[in-house]
Each structure stands twice: as structure tokens, then as C-alpha cells.
Amino acid sequence: GGKLKEISICTCGPKVNILQINTGKILHSIEQDDQEDITSFSLSPDDEMLVTASRALLLKQWDWKQEKCTRLWRAIHNVPVASMTFDCTSTLLATGGCDGSIKLWDVVKQYCTHNLRRSSGVVHLVEFHPDISRLQLFSSSVDCGIRIWDLRTSKCICVLESHYSAATALAFSPDGQTLISSGRDKICSVWDLEKKAVKRTVPVYEAVEGVVLLPGTSDFSQMGVKGEGLHFVTAGSKGKHSQRAVCSLGCCLMLQLSKQEDDLDPRSLMHLLPMPQSNRLATVTAEHNLLIYQMPALTVQQQFVGYNDDILDVKFLGKDDTHIVVATNSSQLKVFELATNSCQILYGHTDTVLSIDVFRKGSMFASCAKDNSLRLWKMDLKSGHVHCVAQGSRHSNAVGSVACSRLKKAFLVSGSQDCTIKVWDLPNPLPDVGCEPVLMTLYLSDTTKKKISISMTIFPNDKLLASGSQDRSAKLWSLADMSLLGVFRGHSRGVWCVQFSPVDQVLAKASADGSIKIWIIQDFSCLKVTIVSCSQNGINSFLWCTNNNFHSSKKTFLFIGYGCCVFFPRCLYMLYSFSALVCLYFSLSFSSCKDVTEVELAEEQAKQEDQQELSDLLHEKKYVKALGVAISLNQPHTALRVIREIRQQEDGIQELEKTLLKLRQDQKESLLRYCVVWNTNSRSCLDAQAVLQVLLTHLSPEEILQYQATRTHLEALIPYTERHMQRIGRLLQASMFLDYMWQKMRITDQPAADVSEANVLNTDQGLERYSVRQRKPPFWLKDYVSK
Known part of the structure; x- marks a missing residue:
């Protein structure tokens, strides 16, 4: 990210991770309150502002260093934002939507300055011309053209047509006269921006996802690059970097920087980003891996894995x-x-x-x-x-x-x-x-003559081999001639892991039946052990230490995880717990190990008791205490259940008002935060609006402003509230038409004396008169009725 060469900002679902490149640690994460996935984001060139766009059609401006949302507003796009970028002054923000429209925002004065509508399909790329005095914006959409917008007139002044697929990246020369564009049609086009024409077409022989222009001051002679001209790097579907030089003679030089095979899609490069302050390049692969290359040699300096299956x-x-x-x-x-x-x-x-x-x-x-x-x-x-x-x-x-x-x-x-x-x-x-x-x-x-071997281990003296099998047994072999010495039985399911102790003549077995057994290899007898275990979603992890009388003065420690089993003879170790999403490591002192089963059972029992207490309070109609319990447990769904229970009473409005006014300030603040989430769903929006009506009616603006992040909460409530009001308005209109149709059906069966009224009702004017005469009009028709 810009001047902060040691920081990388990455999205992960509904959150943004701030990664410190030197240490590989995630410093902190910024997460969306509505838990909607982030579709696009951009960091300002001065590294001060971060703007994210989510599927909720909201734009959020963040002070990412303080992990605080400073502004929230509607994107105006009817569909999610697909791309965005800042200009070089960090004052203008361009957003490209999936509906083909482009919006420009003044992030200082906080208003929309331009609405550009001539693109077809998704606008997946927007870039400002580096010379801000030109006031030009470049965009690419699925129609394969690159549009140049004059921001003074809000018109498209030119469409650059050369690619046979959508342009994926743009790079400008330092003087702003030349543009290099890349595409999945396996070519790069070099444009003369004064003549708006193609100077040269460079074949790349792979679908290109990114292009970066290299600084002209760097020396690339060590890679065989000679001659003057523009040098640029491309990244594409083959998982390779290609360095190319465009000079006056039109020569093209390519240097392959990867020895990977061409047919492996997981190594495809999806993004190529410059890191000018540290003279490096960052690439992102199809497997969500982040690779940092050092220039000018373009050697891999660091790699970070974004996703582990x-x-x-x-x-x-x-x-x-x-x-x-x-x-x-x-x-x-x-x-x-x-x-x-x-x-x-x-x-x-x-x-x-x-x-x-x-x-x-x-x-x-x-x-x-x-x-x-x-x-x-x-x-x-x-x-x-x-x-x-x-x-x-x-x-x-x-x-x-x-x-x-x-x-x-x-x-x-x-x-x-x-x-x-x-x-x-x-x-x-x-x-x-x-x-x-x-x-x-x-x-x-x-x-092995029977089932396959799932796990194997060799004894410390290299003379014995143990194998675990699906036939629910483990076997001991002599490595000299692979003769079978004996069989360890006793499990009811397959043996997934076996391991010898490094200090004792014993063998540990972990089975799919959820048990661990320790065996003496001399007589194939089973020993009793002390086991500390935890289980989640059917995957067991075991950590145990044997009793002191198990062997002399040493203690042996065993970690058995999903698919692995390792003995630890020392006292302090790093253990690693992996899942499909995260990699976690921590230090563990075995001298302080204890059985946590009782603690976990106590916590689970406490949760059940809280749920039972909540049910009892609702049954006894002690709503204030019930709502307090739900807030103290930080359970928005449980709090919503209490609110709905109150509103279902005969005097629900009065009861809700009386209950909410008895809450403490911090509890009201939590409810306001919950309402932001409830209001995003049409099923719970009425409950959120009922709570907001009470809070906004009985609390002064000064009191509400004392709550934390009040401005953020209220700005998040406005767009969804407007959407709900529009939906309810359409529903009221539809209900009036149904009333009219029902009345008309009744009138057709009346005597002839009433036929004239029925004929009047067949006109639009009759419908309006009927609506005014037969029922009280809704609030949004007051002006019309008064006329």
C-alpha cells in the first residue's frame, strides 16, 4: 500500500486484513457491521483513506490505522460496485458498477460530482490519467473497449478498440503520452494517447491479468535487457511473469521468471501490483497466495498463503x-x-x-x-x-x-x-x-495382504517399523526382511496414526473410534494413560503426558491431531492447529497442562442455564431483565426474540416503550447497534424500527450523541430505511387497487339504479374518487386529496 511499504491491505469476505509484510502478521482487521462481502476497495495515494464497497450497496470510508469508520453513504449504483480508484490528489474517487455506470465522488466535500452512463455491462476497471490537469478517466467494460471520459463535459471523447476481450489492466508512461493495456486475448496494446491510436501490438501468448510499467531508471542488464524504451511486466494465466521491452525498433524481449508448468491453473496470476517505494512487485495467484518479487532481478522475496484447505x-x-x-x-x-x-x-x-x-x-x-x-x-x-x-x-x-x-x-x-x-x-x-x-x-x-496402511513410523534404532491399517489393527515389522513380528489389536475402527516414543519402547495409536492407546512393544500389552482431549465437528485432538512411573525421570508428551501424531520429549513446544481457513500457532508449557473437560462442561452448562433463565423470564413477562440478559450475553438474535415477544402483547407498543426506557445507557447503546443489523433484513426491520421509534422519541439528540459510533449507526440505518419505505409504499398502492377490484365485483351484482356508479368506477378518475370517498387515504396522498 503506497508509501507504507511494509503494509499490505487484503480483503477476506466481509473484512479487510492489515498485513505487515516484514513479519507476516495480521496487525488488525476491519469488519463490516452488516457482514456483507466486500466487492471492491481502494486506498488513497496518501495512504490515509480506505474506501470499501459491499454487496449492501454501501460505501464506507475508514481510518484504517485507527480501525474506525469515518463515513458511510449509499453507492447510488443499483447493483454492487465492481471497481474503484482514487486520483493522484486523493480527493476524487471513481466507482464502476455492475450496471455499466460510473460515479465520481468528491471525498472531501462528500458529494457525487459525475454520473457517467455509456458503458455496457460490468465496469471492472477505472483509472485516472496521471496528469490531473487533463481531467480524464479511463474505464473498461465487457464490450472490449477502453473509454476515455472528459470530466469537464462528462462525455466519452473516445473508445480505444484493439482487444478482442475486456481489458484487464492499464499502465501509463511517465510523460502520460503512452498507455499500455492488457487483456485475456493474449496481447498487450501500446497506445499513443495524443493520436488515440495503437502504436504497437505485443503478443504475450497467455491471458494477461495485470501489467506494470517498470521505472526507466532501473538497470535490467543483468537479465539480458538492452536498448532504450519502455519496459513492462505482465502476469497471466500460466503463472508466469513476462518482462517485455518496447523500443523504437519494435523488438520484444521476454524473460520467463517461473519454472512452473503451463497446464496448472492454480498457479495462474490474478493480480499484479507495484510497490514503488520498496522497488518490489506483488502478485496474487488463483489459490489466494501473495508473492512479493524484488526488482530489478525479479526474484521471489516472500510468499504468503491466503487460504489453506x-x-x-x-x-x-x-x-x-x-x-x-x-x-x-x-x-x-x-x-x-x-x-x-x-x-x-x-x-x-x-x-x-x-x-x-x-x-x-x-x-x-x-x-x-x-x-x-x-x-x-x-x-x-x-x-x-x-x-x-x-x-x-x-x-x-x-x-x-x-x-x-x-x-x-x-x-x-x-x-x-x-x-x-x-x-x-x-x-x-x-x-x-x-x-x-x-x-x-x-x-x-x-x-500387507489385507487392508492398506494409513500411517507408518520407524523405531529410533531403524530396526522396527509400525504400520496402522483400516483393519482396526497396527502391525510391528522387522525392517531387515519385512517379517511380521506381531499385531496390536483393540480398536473398534481403523487406526489412523501410529508413533513410537523417542525415549521409551512404547507405541501410541490413534483410532477413528476416538481413542488413544499406548502399547509396550516387547509383549504387545496395553498401558493405562492420562488423557486430555477435546473434540469439535468429529475431528479429535489429544494432548497427554504419561505418569511419572511410566519411565524413569523424564516425561513424554504426545500431540495427536487430524492426520498426524508427534512425540515431544522437551518441556516447551510450538503446537500448530490448522483448519480449512486459518493457521494458528501458540506456545504451550506442559508443566502447566491440566484437564479442561470440566471447565468446558461448566461453560456449556452455564450457557444452558442462561437460556433457561431467559425462557423463564419471558414466561413471567419480566421483559426488562430478559432483555438485559440477552444484551449481557451479546446475543442480538436473542434480544430480537425478546423484542418480538413484547410487541406481540395486546399493549405491545406501550410495553416496549416502558421496557426500553428502563434500560441503562450502555444497554440502549447495544440495542442501537443491534438495530443496524436487524434493519438490513425485511423480516426484522419492523422490530428495529419499533425500537428506533422509542429511542428517538424519548431521547434527546444530545443523549444519543453520547453513544459510541452514533453517527456511523445512523448513517447505516438511513439507506435501508428508505428502501423499506419504498417497499411499503408500493404495497399500499397495491392494496388500494385490490380494494377497488373487490368493490367493483360487488357493484356489478347491484340493481340497474347503481349501474351509473359502476360505469364511473370503470375510469381512472372513478378509481381516484372511490379511493377518496370509501376509505381514509394514506399519508402520502394527503396533498392530492386536499386538491
Whole structure:
């Protein structure tokens, strides 16, 4: 974002996240009160104002540093806003709607200055000319043309036509005489803005989503770029950056900055943004990953993952556990650096990665996937860069589990859905960075003869192998000849995870039946353990420590998560909890571990007691206390239930007024905040309006202004209230017409003496007379009736 080179602003559904790039931490989030998704946003060039547009057709101006909404107003667009941008002075804001209209706003004087209506379809791009004295706005819509608007006359002075698809990005030269446009038609057009004509068409050979003009003062000779002219970078559907130079000779130079395959859609680049203050570029991929490139070399400096799907496996990596490697519901592996949250995305597998395991020293790890293969990866401990050094592909079905040797980096074991377990020798020596991965040698193979192996682990002395299976058992194997030594039984469902202790001759098993069992490997007997567990949505996580008499003076700690199980022999560790949306890490001291089951049960029981108390208060018609309980629990839906219960009484209006006036100031303030949310829904708007009528009738403006964010709440109420009034007005009109039709049906059956009146009613004038004579007109017809 602009001058604040260390800050990035990203949207996520109904909220905006403020990301600190250097540390990778989300400093704070700005969230919409109405929980409507944000469709577009823009940050002013002076980095002071942030404006967001939501599906509720509202524009909000934020002081994003203080996390405060400073202004709210209706967008006037009939449909959501698709694009917006500030001018270079940070005083004008342009918004492009899905209805083909463009609005210009003076954000200082707070009014709409222009309404431009000649575009067809969605206006998905608006840009001001960098020379503000020209007062020109450029826009792109689905009709493939680029329109130039003269803001002095509010007219379209020209339509630039060259692309066969909608233009996706615009870049202006420093002198403002040249425009570069990109499109999904795989070309970039270079325009002479004085002649309004195409100077050159540059083929890109991929759908382009973004284009950025590089500063002319930078030296790109290290990448082979020679000659004078404009240099620009494009980002597109192949997940590649292309640097191109347009010079007087019309030559085109392209430098591919990615070694990714062309046919992988998840790596498509959807946005390309300049970071001029730090001389970097930011790109956003189709998988919501944010990549930061350093110029002029255009090397990847940082990567941030915006979305994690289901987490299938996670392991520590690097010396002193500086990184973690994560297998998500994807063919890519992700290696997070804990200090900065920066991520490396590893490509190699062609289908979902199912399991990973790390060698003892933490610089190498193995992965296996549904593509019937396994790969060996190595980390450079100095730079932290990870690359693939070897691969194996002798399985005939998906490889579901992999285990690495513990004493030396000598071998690894894989288990597949083809019901085989294979032992692989590692190549010696390993290839250097940048070299193609070599093939691993198959040392030994054996069939499990029954169900497939879901999880495997190797004993610390590299002599034993344990495997967990869907047949509800775990097996102990001798790695020398893959002979079966024994079977651990006792679970009622499949065994999803097995793990040896690093300090004792015991094996832990986690099963789909929700239990954890510890076994002695000498006699295959089960031990009793102390378990601390929590469960949510059917996914179990277990954290336990064994009793002191379990082994000598040390304590062994075990973390068992969804699809992974890791022993921790130390006293302080970083544990990681992943879901489909978030990645959370925290420090945990095992010396202070305690069973929290009773605490959770007590909290759940307290919630049930509160709900029961609320029901009792409503039954006894103690509305003041019931409403106070709902507000204290911060439950807007429960408070709405109380309001509706009051309004259903015979004297509901008086009862509601008497109840609300007995509330404290902070409780009235909470109700006002709830009303903003209730008013957005036609089902609850009448309840919100009833509460507002009481508050605005009995409280003075001075009292209301003492509430926090009163201005914001009232501005949010106005547009929806106007919409509800329009709807009710249309309903009243329709109801009068139904009354007229009903009366007409009755008149047709009357004697002939009344026929003249029936004929009069057949005219519009008769309808008006009938409405005036037969019923009291609504308030909006008073002026008409008086005439």
C-alpha cells in the first residue's frame, strides 16, 4: 500500500486484513457491521483513506490505522460496485458498477460530482490519467473497449478498440503520452494517447491479468535487457511473469521468471501490483497466495498463503524447528517460516499430497501423494530454500503414508493403497541445488495382504517399523526382511496414526473410534494413560503426558491431531492447529497442562442455564431483565426474540416503550447497534424500527450523541430505511387497487339504479374518487386529496 511499504491491505469476505509484510502478521482487521462481502476497495495515494464497497450497496470510508469508520453513504449504483480508484490528489474517487455506470465522488466535500452512463455491462476497471490537469478517466467494460471520459463535459471523447476481450489492466508512461493495456486475448496494446491510436501490438501468448510499467531508471542488464524504451511486466494465466521491452525498433524481449508448468491453473496470476517505494512487485495467484518479487532481478522475496484447505499432515523442519512443512488438500507442499509467516510453495506432485515425514536432523523430508509417487526434498539451512532431490514411482496406486529413517539419512519406507510396503534407498550423493531430481532405488517390497496402511513410523534404532491399517489393527515389522513380528489389536475402527516414543519402547495409536492407546512393544500389552482431549465437528485432538512411573525421570508428551501424531520429549513446544481457513500457532508449557473437560462442561452448562433463565423470564413477562440478559450475553438474535415477544402483547407498543426506557445507557447503546443489523433484513426491520421509534422519541439528540459510533449507526440505518419505505409504499398502492377490484365485483351484482356508479368506477378518475370517498387515504396522498 503506497508509501507504507511494509503494509499490505487484503480483503477476506466481509473484512479487510492489515498485513505487515516484514513479519507476516495480521496487525488488525476491519469488519463490516452488516457482514456483507466486500466487492471492491481502494486506498488513497496518501495512504490515509480506505474506501470499501459491499454487496449492501454501501460505501464506507475508514481510518484504517485507527480501525474506525469515518463515513458511510449509499453507492447510488443499483447493483454492487465492481471497481474503484482514487486520483493522484486523493480527493476524487471513481466507482464502476455492475450496471455499466460510473460515479465520481468528491471525498472531501462528500458529494457525487459525475454520473457517467455509456458503458455496457460490468465496469471492472477505472483509472485516472496521471496528469490531473487533463481531467480524464479511463474505464473498461465487457464490450472490449477502453473509454476515455472528459470530466469537464462528462462525455466519452473516445473508445480505444484493439482487444478482442475486456481489458484487464492499464499502465501509463511517465510523460502520460503512452498507455499500455492488457487483456485475456493474449496481447498487450501500446497506445499513443495524443493520436488515440495503437502504436504497437505485443503478443504475450497467455491471458494477461495485470501489467506494470517498470521505472526507466532501473538497470535490467543483468537479465539480458538492452536498448532504450519502455519496459513492462505482465502476469497471466500460466503463472508466469513476462518482462517485455518496447523500443523504437519494435523488438520484444521476454524473460520467463517461473519454472512452473503451463497446464496448472492454480498457479495462474490474478493480480499484479507495484510497490514503488520498496522497488518490489506483488502478485496474487488463483489459490489466494501473495508473492512479493524484488526488482530489478525479479526474484521471489516472500510468499504468503491466503487460504489453506483441509490440512492432511504437518511436521517441523529445519534446525531448531524454524519452519513447518504442511500438506494441504492440494498437490503443492507449503513450507512456512515461523519468524515471518513467509511461505515457500513446492511444486512437483501432480495430485493431492497425503503424508510427509522429516529426517532426524530436520533438513530433509519425504512426501507421498495420490499420483502414485513419493519425493525427497532438501532444505538449504542457510537460505531456507527447499528443492526436490529425488523421487520414486514404483507403486501402482496412491501412496498414503511415508516414514523416514531415524539414525542416518539412509532409507525411507512408503505404504500404498496397492497393499504394499516398499523400502527405498536414498541416492548418494544427493544432487545439488538446481539439478533435476534423481530416481530412488527400491530396496525391499512386501505386501500387507489385507487392508492398506494409513500411517507408518520407524523405531529410533531403524530396526522396527509400525504400520496402522483400516483393519482396526497396527502391525510391528522387522525392517531387515519385512517379517511380521506381531499385531496390536483393540480398536473398534481403523487406526489412523501410529508413533513410537523417542525415549521409551512404547507405541501410541490413534483410532477413528476416538481413542488413544499406548502399547509396550516387547509383549504387545496395553498401558493405562492420562488423557486430555477435546473434540469439535468429529475431528479429535489429544494432548497427554504419561505418569511419572511410566519411565524413569523424564516425561513424554504426545500431540495427536487430524492426520498426524508427534512425540515431544522437551518441556516447551510450538503446537500448530490448522483448519480449512486459518493457521494458528501458540506456545504451550506442559508443566502447566491440566484437564479442561470440566471447565468446558461448566461453560456449556452455564450457557444452558442462561437460556433457561431467559425462557423463564419471558414466561413471567419480566421483559426488562430478559432483555438485559440477552444484551449481557451479546446475543442480538436473542434480544430480537425478546423484542418480538413484547410487541406481540395486546399493549405491545406501550410495553416496549416502558421496557426500553428502563434500560441503562450502555444497554440502549447495544440495542442501537443491534438495530443496524436487524434493519438490513425485511423480516426484522419492523422490530428495529419499533425500537428506533422509542429511542428517538424519548431521547434527546444530545443523549444519543453520547453513544459510541452514533453517527456511523445512523448513517447505516438511513439507506435501508428508505428502501423499506419504498417497499411499503408500493404495497399500499397495491392494496388500494385490490380494494377497488373487490368493490367493483360487488357493484356489478347491484340493481340497474347503481349501474351509473359502476360505469364511473370503470375510469381512472372513478378509481381516484372511490379511493377518496370509501376509505381514509394514506399519508402520502394527503396533498392530492386536499386538491
